[in-house]
Amino acid sequence: MTRGHASPGLAAPGSTAAGLSWVAIVRLGLVQAALGSIVVLTTSTLNRVMVVELSLAAMIPGLLVGLHYAVQIARPLWGHGSDVGGSRTGWILGGLALLALAGTGAAATTFLFESSFWLGFAAAFVCYALIGIGIGACGTSLLALLASRTAPARRPAAATIVWMMMIAGIVVTAIVTGQLLDPYSHARLVAITGATGALVFAIALVAVWRLERDAPALGAGEDRHERAATASPRAFRDSLAETWRDGEARLFTLFVFVSMLAYSTQDLILEPFGGLLFAMTPGETTQLSGVQHGGVLLGMALVGIVGTLVARRKPAILKLFIVAGCLGSAGALAALALSAAAAPAWPLKLNIFLLGLANGAFAVAAIGTMMALAGAGGGRREGIRMGVWGAAQAIAFGLGGFLGTVALDVARATTGDTALSFALVFSGEAVIFLASAAIALRIGGRPGTATDDAPVPLAPAE
Incomplete structure (x- = not known):
């Protein structure tokens, strides 16, 4: 791989060689918040409605949510489209618009389920597939835009800002819509989902207006016509093959998959753990999610602040946070395994908080690193690389929650001991996180790996 350099002479009027300003980064964070706002309604609120109000088996919304992850295996294709197209903004807004429409359609399937299960399921199947496409097209292009236009020293903070704003969007939407949904009706759900989609799309439209034009890619010398001229029927296959031949990109894909598998496997079993072994009420176990x-959020903020302050002097800081976050997550899960034997005499909330702290640190550091590695191959390849890593993440998330519940059920059926079963599953997750840390140690150690202006933040410390 070759080292790229920013070219001030290519900057558009009003832009700087430093890439995106802090205000521009926050504007992209608003788009990520918009994504989170719609997703929480389709994967959380609608999930509850299907199980409680419609009395459907829990596996139905589980399959639909799994479907929206499954279709995101096509993220490399959408990322490549934004690479060779004239504008990533179009992909961002197009994906968000599709997500908003499909989310509203998914809410409307509640009426169909009332009259015919199979008609409702068929319509929901289509809507959730479109939801996955919308998330993938918008999210992949957003990350590619952020990666190609953010100065290396700002990447830790940029990743933190964007992801914290996404979480903020989820929280605000959950609180506001939770109040507006009562008294519940299917019509009210559809109206709120549609209004939310329209509102956040309008916000995103304003947020990205002229942003891409005014902040050209760092080190990007080719113009729009040159990029478009490189597209061909085989261009995607060639780009994908080129990305996969890059050992650094391939290794990071493995890291993303393994770490996100470990990250998501505990999602569906933490609350049952608190209820079964710590005698917590439904309200108390729900609070565990807030604690986590x-x-x-604290872990993300820590990475953003410290990473930004020392990134120029210590480019290996993100690697340190990734490894430390994975090891910390493994330690917190090992402690949860021990707590199964000590329950209820165990500081469970503190344990869960520390797990969240380690999760946040490694996750946002990984995103910052992803931004650095995305442009390391030279040329306009951020989209295809973000797509490959996004696909690995989506597959891991889809498998993680499912495998966690299956492992718990199998362990309980085999051992007949609930506490031991939880301990075994948490221990297994800890081992996966240890494997993630081992993989992370190898990232950035290959000759020739570089970012636009500086060594990749994952390069080994000197």
Whole structure:
């Protein structure tokens, strides 16, 4: 791989060689918040409605949510489209618009389920597939835009800002729509989902207006016509093959898959764990999620602040955070395994908070690193690379929650001991996180790996 350099002479009027300003980064964070706002309604609120109000088996929304992850295996294709097209903004807005429409359609399937299960399921199947396409097209292009236009020293903070704003969008939407949904009706759900989609799309439209034009890619010398001229029927296959031949990109794909598998496997079993072994009420176990997200936010903020302050002097800081976050997550899960034997005499909330803290640190550091590695191959390849890593993440998330519940059920059926079963599953997750840390140690150690202006932040410390 060759080292790229920013070219001030290519900057558009009003832009700087430093890439995106902090205001521009926050504007992209608003788009990520818009994504989170719609997704929480389709994967959380609608999930509850299907199980409680419609009395459907829990596996139905589980299959639909799994479907929206499954279709995102096509993220490399959408990322490549934004690479060779004239504008990533079009992909961002197009994907968000599709997500908003499909989310509203998914809410409307509640009426169909009332009259015919199979008609409702068929319509929901289509809507959730479109939801996955919308998330993938918008999210992949957003990350590619952020990666290609953010100065290396700002990447830790940029990743933190964008992801914290996404979480903020989820939280605000959950609180506001939760109040507006009562008294519940299918019509009210459809109206709120549609209004939310329209509102956040309008916000995103304003947020990205002229942003891409005014902040050209760092080190990008080719113009729009040159990029378009490189497209051909075989261009995607060639780009995908080129990305996969890059050992660094391939290794990072493995890291993303393994770490996200470990990250998501505990999602569906933490609340049952609190209820079965710590005698917590449904309200108390629900609060555990808030405690964990509080830790996640603090971990993200820590990476953003410290990473930005020392990134120029210590480019290996993101690697340090990734490895430390994976090891910390493994330690917190090992502690949860021990707590199964000590329950209820165990500081469970503190344990969950520390798990969230470690999760947040490694996750946002991984996103910052992803931004650095995305442009390391030279040329306009951020989209295809972000697509490959996004696909690995989506597959891992789809498998993680499912495998966690299956592992718990198998362990309980085999051992007949609930506490031991949870301990075994948490221990297994800890081992996966240890494997993630081992993989992370190898990232950035290959000759020739570079970013636009500086060594990849994952390069080994000197």
